[in-house]
Amino acid sequence: MNSAHVLYHMVRADFLERVRRYSFLVTLAGALLIAYGVATEKIWIVVGNGYRGVYNSAWIGALMAICCSTFLSLAGFYIVKNSVQRDVDTRVGQILAATAMRKDFYAIAKTISNFAVLACMVVILMLSAVIMQLMRAESHSFSLWHLWAPFIFLSLPTMLLTAGLALLFEMIPGLRGGFGNVVYFFLWTAGLGLGATGADDPSGMQLLYHSSRETLQAIDPTSPQNFHFSLTIGGEQAVRTFVWDGIHWTWPVLLMRLLWISLGFLIALAASLFFHRFDPARSWRRKPPVAGKQTSTSIVVAGPASSAVIVPAVHLTPMQGRGGSFAFGRLVVSELKLMLNGLRWWWYAVAAGIVMGEAVSPAAAVRSGFLVAAWIWPLLIWSQMGCREQRHSTTALLFSSERSISRQFPAVWTAGVLVAFSMGSGFAVRLLLSGDLHSFAAWLAGAAFIPSLALALGVSSGSSRAFEALYTVWWYMGPAHQMPGLDFMGATPASSSPTAYAITACALLALSYFGRRSRMAYV
Amino acid sequence: MQLAMQNVSKRYGGGNWALRNFTLNLGPGVLGLLGPNGAGKTTLMSILATITRATEGTVLWNGVDLASSPDQLRTTLGYLPQDFGVYPNLNSVEFLEYLAAVKGLNAAISRRRIDELLNLVNLTDVRKRPLGAFSGGMKQRVGIAQALLNDPQLLIVDEPTAGLDPEERVRFRNLLSELSGERIVILSTHIVSDVEATATDIALISQGTLIAHASPEELLREVEGKVWEWILPSAELNTARQQYLISNTARRSDGVHARVLGNTPPAGAAPVTPNLEDAYLYCLSQHRSGAAASVTTEVLA
Numbered sequence: 001m002n003s004a005h006v007l008y009h010m011v012r013a014d015f016l017e018r019v020r021r022y023s024f025l026v027t028l029a030g031a032l033l034i035a036y037g038v039a040t041e042k043i044w045i046v047v048g049n050g051y052r053g054v055y056n057s058a059w060i061g062a063l064m065a066i067c068c069s070t071f072l073s074l075a076g077f078y079i080v081k082n083s084v085q086r087d088v089d090t091r092v093g094q095i096l097a098a099t100a101m102r103k104d105f106y107a108i109a110k111t112i113s114n115f116a117v118l119a120c121m122v123v124i125l126m127l128s129a130v131i132m133q134l135m136r137a138e139s140h141s142f143s144l145w146h147l148w149a150p151f152i153f154l155s156l157p158t159m160l161l162t163a164g165l166a167l168l169f170e171m172i173p174g175l176r177g178g179f180g181n182v183v184y185f186f187l188w189t190a191g192l193g194l195g196a197t198g199a200d201d202p203s204g205m206q207l208l209y210h211s212s213r214e215t216l217q218a219i220d221p222t223s224p225q226n227f228h229f230s231l232t233i234g235g236e237q238a239v240r241t242f243v244w245d246g247i248h249w250t251w252p253v254l255l256m257r258l259l260w261i262s263l264g265f266l267i268a269l270a271a272s273l274f275f276h277r278f279d280p281a282r283s284w285r286r287k288p289p290v291a292g293k294q295t296s297t298s299i300v301v302a303g304p305a306s307s308a309v310i311v312p313a314v315h316l317t318p319m320q321g322r323g324g325s326f327a328f329g330r331l332v333v334s335e336l337k338l339m340l341n342g343l344r345w346w347w348y349a350v351a352a353g354i355v356m357g358e359a360v361s362p363a364a365a366v367r368s369g370f371l372v373a374a375w376i377w378p379l380l381i382w383s384q385m386g387c388r389e390q391r392h393s394t395t396a397l398l399f400s401s402e403r404s405i406s407r408q409f410p411a412v413w414t415a416g417v418l419v420a421f422s423m424g425s426g427f428a429v430r431l432l433l434s435g436d437l438h439s440f441a442a443w444l445a446g447a448a449f450i451p452s453l454a455l456a457l458g459v460s461s462g463s464s465r466a467f468e469a470l471y472t473v474w475w476y477m478g479p480a481h482q483m484p485g486l487d488f489m490g491a492t493p494a495s496s497s498p499t500a501y502a503i504t505a506c507a508l509l510a511l512s513y514f515g516r517r518s519r520m521a522y523v
Numbered sequence: 524m525q526l527a528m529q530n531v532s533k534r535y536g537g538g539n540w541a542l543r544n545f546t547l548n549l550g551p552g553v554l555g556l557l558g559p560n561g562a563g564k565t566t567l568m569s570i571l572a573t574i575t576r577a578t579e580g581t582v583l584w585n586g587v588d589l590a591s592s593p594d595q596l597r598t599t600l601g602y603l604p605q606d607f608g609v610y611p612n613l614n615s616v617e618f619l620e621y622l623a624a625v626k627g628l629n630a631a632i633s634r635r636r637i638d639e640l641l642n643l644v645n646l647t648d649v650r651k652r653p654l655g656a657f658s659g660g661m662k663q664r665v666g667i668a669q670a671l672l673n674d675p676q677l678l679i680v681d682e683p684t685a686g687l688d689p690e691e692r693v694r695f696r697n698l699l700s701e702l703s704g705e706r707i708v709i710l711s712t713h714i715v716s717d718v719e720a721t722a723t724d725i726a727l728i729s730q731g732t733l734i735a736h737a738s739p740e741e742l743l744r745e746v747e748g749k750v751w752e753w754i755l756p757s758a759e760l761n762t763a764r765q766q767y768l769i770s771n772t773a774r775r776s777d778g779v780h781a782r783v784l785g786n787t788p789p790a791g792a793a794p795v796t797p798n799l800e801d802a803y804l805y806c807l808s809q810h811r812s813g814a815a816a817s818v819t820t821e822v823l824a
Binding site: 054230319327330331335337398399400402 | 572574575577589590593594597599602604606607608613617621622624625626627628630632639643669671673698701702
């Protein structure tokens with residue numbers, strides 16, 4: 001059997017396993033959401049002095065391909081970054097490890113499988129682009145080449161790069177978990193920034209930048225002096241249009257794109273260096289079972305042939321009642337212990353530093369620095385909420401307990417809120433002392449909103465990744481950059497609405513409650 | 524104390540019936556639930572543990588319908604699922620303390636109980652070790668301990684001895700026997716010897732239906748005079764397998780000693796005392812060959 005045949009079957013099996021999961025439908029829905037955003041002019045590109053291209057095949061193709069490259073390279077990463085973990089969870093990995101499969105082969109197969117999932121979304125957007133041009137009917141010249149070439153040369157190489165990076169992050173122990181998800185977000189932000197330096201960027205935005213600038217120069221000579229290029233969601237609207245014929249796919253341009261494809265495969269090969277063939281002894285933070293000393297003193301071996309084992313009779317004391325009424329506080333403390341278990345001393349040291357900083361630093365530094373840091377630092381604690389039971393297979397143990405939905409569920413939320421309270425306590429004390437009750441209300445709403453969001457996403461997705469990805473983006477745009485409406489912590493009093501976030505927190509809490517309830521046979 | 528299942532059926536997506544018209548009444552004692560893979564044992568246990576809901580039929584715990592009041596049972600339920608996990612960063616005490624809190628046990632009572640249970644499952648010496656460093660058998664013992672935390676009146680254990688070493692298996696069997704006087708224990712397993720050692724009642728289940736419910740003695744009586752030992756040359760073994768139901772073979776210097784089940788013995792075979800494995804295989808083969816009706820009627824009667 002040749003290598004290509006083996007590779008094909010590895011990719012095929014992995015791909016089929018993924019596309020038959022419910023999460024794949026959610027993924028496709030995400031792609032359609034982007035298409036909808038572009039079609040309804042919620043996402044657009046403005047160039048020069050308020051120009052946008054006439055919606056011909058070239059402009060629609062480029063616009064949607066750039067959206068695809070930028071947004072899917074972020075969301076897609078979180079979607080596909082589970083291919084190796086799935087082999088661990090399903091224990092298929094151990095079977096694969098016992099075969100003659102090479103490490104680099106496995107890495108390439110996983111990268112291609114990741115790419116196949118992302119490429120499905122690109123294909124959806126390619127088809128949507130056709131519908132969009134027909135719907136808008138702003139230009140009647142239809143060219144499939146102009147419409148689809150940007151997807152092929154811009155989006156697909158970006159997706160391959162994303163696929164390779166997802167695998168690399170999964171293979172490196174330190175980047176495998178939530179920390180890696182946060183690191184990738186900043187890497188992605190840096191990737192977008194690369195385009196601003198004039199260098200060729202993975203998404204290909206620079207190509208569109210240069211091409212549209214050249215075209216505009218011919219139409220409006222004043223434009224290049226103050227050239228402006230923005231991919232925007234609900235931002236500045238274009239007021240003028242120009243006809244753009246698309247990117248010229250010259251050999252140097254194609255070679256540059258080929259370089260990104262090669263980089264994707266190189267990253268996959270680099271990932272194989274960290275692949276330990278599912279060796280449990282090399283797994284991240286997992287210690288091998290300890291042989292341990294013999295704990296029993298009751299073995300009596302009657303003889304070498306019969307090896308009879310005599311174990312003394314056992315007795316379990318009957319319990320006299322349960323010791324009073326149910327103590328909610330004790331369960332909250334238990335949940336809190338569970339959340340904080342495994343954290344190292346330096347985590348607490350940084351947390352203490354942040355809280356101290358909130359209390360003693362100048363107000364401006366607190367709002368733009370310490371408070372912002374305070375509610376991203378416990379990200380990986382909150383992200384376990386609502387999905388910990390599924391991740392560790394303890395669902396059956398909890399669901400078979402008495403009133404788990406009315407006891408354990410609120411306890412988890414309360415513990416999450418307590419973490420938010422603790423991390424933001426320095427700032428809260430200052431607000432109360434200064435009598436700034438509006439900001440304090442915003443702070444309270446923010447502290448309730450974060451665990452509610454974590455719980456809702458954890459329960460609905462069964463994974464920590466959804467919260468890690470969404471919250472990081474939200475935090476970056478809202479509290480860190482004070483984008484109106486997205487600042488949930490009242491970093492700037494004008495940018496937050498405590499009532500809206502309190503209502504959202506309640507809605508999310510209700511959503512997670514009903515989500516959890518729907519998974520239980522009996523409530 | 525009574526657990527009653529009345530015409531319980533469970534249908535999964537795709538129209539597959541995992542359980543059909545399952546009716547069984549249980550009082551204190553150990554019920555050994557035996558059946559081949561895919562027979563519906565785990566589905567039945569999930570229904571009884573309130574994890575999944577029956578598509579049809581009712582389950583009554585002391586006369587109270589599980590569908591209307593599941594917490595009546597949950598308060599006194601101990602459940603060890605076939606596949607369960609632990610939180611790897613917690614040690615066994617912390618994990619059990621957490622589950623005790625979830626089950627609503629008082630702090631002082633749960634501390635005493637956890638100490639006793641860890642001693643019972645032989646984990647006292649490793650009580651401070653993270654569960655992530657535990658072997659499969661040690662995790663299984665933690666699972667057994669958590670099932671007994673609230674001193675359950677109904678204890679449901681699915682493949683409890685999987686992964687346990689012989690000593691721990693014996694210890695667990697002793698524990699089940701000790702517990703059985705005061706509560707209902709449902710033990711699902713493939714290991715017939717575990718059932719033989721502990722069960723006061725046996726339920727045989729195949730293709731989602733109950734094919735027999737009887738005491739071990741009654742089941743053994745069913746196969747009395749139907750188990751034979753036949754010594755034959757090893758070359759003839761394959762042919763013999765096609766003609767007779769052979770439950771076990773052992774190679775000896777004089778040939779293969781085959782344990783044959785059937786109403787008519789092969790020529791030269793001698794009768795032997797039946798064991799529970801013989802009874803199980805005989806009932807199952809009778810059920811599969813379509814003669815189950817008479818066997819079930821006889822045994823259930």
